[in-house]
Amino acid sequence: MSDLKNLIIEEIKEYEWDKIDGVIKSIIPNIIFSVDENKSTQSLLNSRFGGKPAAPSGFKWPVQSLGQKAPLAFFFQLNFEEIKPFDVENIFPKKGILLCFASVTDDIMWEDDLEDAFKIYFFPDTENLELVDIPNNIPDDQKLATRTITFKNSFQLPRYPFNFALLEDGHISEDDADGIDQVSGDMMSEAINIQMQTKMALESGLKPPTPKNDLHTLFSHNILLGVPFSVQHYIAEEWAERHHEDDDMSQNYVNLISFEMKGHEGYGFSSNGAHLYLCIDKEDLKNNDFSNVIALVQNT
Numbered sequence: 001m002s003d004l005k006n007l008i009i010e011e012i013k014e015y016e017w018d019k020i021d022g023v024i025k026s027i028i029p030n031i032i033f034s035v036d037e038n039k040s041t042q043s044l045l046n047s048r049f050g051g052k053p054a055a056p057s058g059f060k061w062p063v064q065s066l067g068q069k070a071p072l073a074f075f076f077q078l079n080f081e082e083i084k085p086f087d088v089e090n091i092f093p094k095k096g097i098l099l100c101f102a103s104v105t106d107d108i109m110w111e112d113d114l115e116d117a118f119k120i121y122f123f124p125d126t127e128n129l130e131l132v133d134i135p136n137n138i139p140d141d142q143k144l145a146t147r148t149i150t151f152k153n154s155f156q157l158p159r160y161p162f163n164f165a166l167l168e169d170g171h172i173s174e175d176d177a178d179g180i181d182q183v184s185g186d187m188m189s190e191a192i193n194i195q196m197q198t199k200m201a202l203e204s205g206l207k208p209p210t211p212k213n214d215l216h217t218l219f220s221h222n223i224l225l226g227v228p229f230s231v232q233h234y235i236a237e238e239w240a241e242r243h244h245e246d247d248d249m250s251q252n253y254v255n256l257i258s259f260e261m262k263g264h265e266g267y268g269f270s271s272n273g274a275h276l277y278l279c280i281d282k283e284d285l286k287n288n289d290f291s292n293v294i295a296l297v298q299n300t
Contacts, residue, residue, distance in 0.1 A: 005155045007215045008187075012157075015183060022171035023180060026163065030226025031086045032154045032218075033259075035267050040148035045097065045126055047083070047151075049076040049267035050144030053099050054129040055121070061135055062101050062119040071135045072101035072119055073142040076149070076267070078257070081126070083224065086151045091225060091254070093288050096124040100278065102269060104142040117297075120278065122290035147267050154218045157184035159227040161236055161250050188229065191219035221260045221275065228258035231275050231298035239279040243294055256280045256293060274299045 008027055017023050035049055042051040053059075053074045062072045078098040103117040123129060134143055157163070163180040166172045172180070194209060194216040201208040221229055228235055235258070236250035244252070256278040261268030268274075277296040284292055 002153070002155070004153065004214070004218055007213055007218065008155055008157065010213075011187060011215060012183065015179065017179060018173035018176050019171065022166065023157075023176055025171060026158055026166055026180065027155050028158050028162075028226055029088045030154050030156055030255075031083065031151050031224040032220045033149050033151050033222050033224065033257075034220070035222070036148040036150070038147075039145045042131075042146040044129065044131060045079050045081075047077065047079045047149040049147045049149065050074070051146035052131040052134060053077055053101075054097055054123075054126075055099065055132045056123060056128060057130060059132050061132070064103055064116055066116045070104060071138055073104045073138050073144070073269075074134060075100040075102040075118075075144070078149070079126075083151055086153050087225075088153065089225075091285065093124065095126060096122055096288070097126055097129060098122050098290065104139060104269070118278075118295040120290055120293040120295075122288070124288060142269070144267060151224075154220070154223070154226075156218065156226050157187070159184055159230075160234055162227055165251055187215065188219050191216035192221075195219075221258070223255065223259075224257050225255055228255050228277055229275075233298070235277050235279065235296060235298075238296055239277075239294055242296075243279070243281060243292070252282050254280050254282055254285050256285075 005027060009024055012020065012023055040048065042048070044054050051074075054077060064070050064072060077100070080093045080098070081095040083092055084094055099121040101119040157180050158166070160181050163177045167174060167177055194211050198208040234250075235255070236253040237247040239253050240250040241247045243249070258275065258277040261274045261276050263269050268276075275298050277298070279294045279296060280290065281292065284290070
């Protein structure tokens, strides 16, 4: 068993549960990613924010269908072959490049015309891709510098609504489901607090705090799979309402990627805490169909 998973189990055992074995079994994997703080060397297929996208010859750069009909800016690309070693449940494709483009003229931190603010492409064949030049009429400040993305395995307790789905098979009680939400929230808050204190201390030349264990390394706003941190409404329900017009279908939700768009750090268009969530249906992902990916944005 992973040492990281054991850290969560040790934390769980500090609380009282009706069915502790079921709570432990509820722990799920996700994939944390981090973005290089410094500008990186661009390669054709690496996972990264910014730079030039890798696409087939003749690729037509996406243009806003509404408003000013402006070209979208290239936001990031993911290489599933790089991600696959961390995909312990074998959910993602074995290979392929996913591209995300974002509007530079609409306020993408709000949900008006959000369907027009993002465009997703998936290319399963990576053999014949090439770097595509960025259109000249995209503002210079929206031509994001290349910053490499790196991945690592992590684990978490399943936040709402997925914790309550465990009630149906009797593995946990309703009190346990409530407790999972509370404990997972407390664990994340403490971890993020440690991370922030450590960063501030290092920037100030002070001694960073000493955490009681490495539990804080398991948590990030920037994750693939798992259940993301919702800034406002529950992402799974919001996605289900938009995709299926029924929030009871939230169990079909998969977190393709979610992250904090840190414009001041060079890999996003927001400097005020906006979070982007790319959501996909389980069946669509199983069939490698990325045509119905839905983008949700929540703001602090």
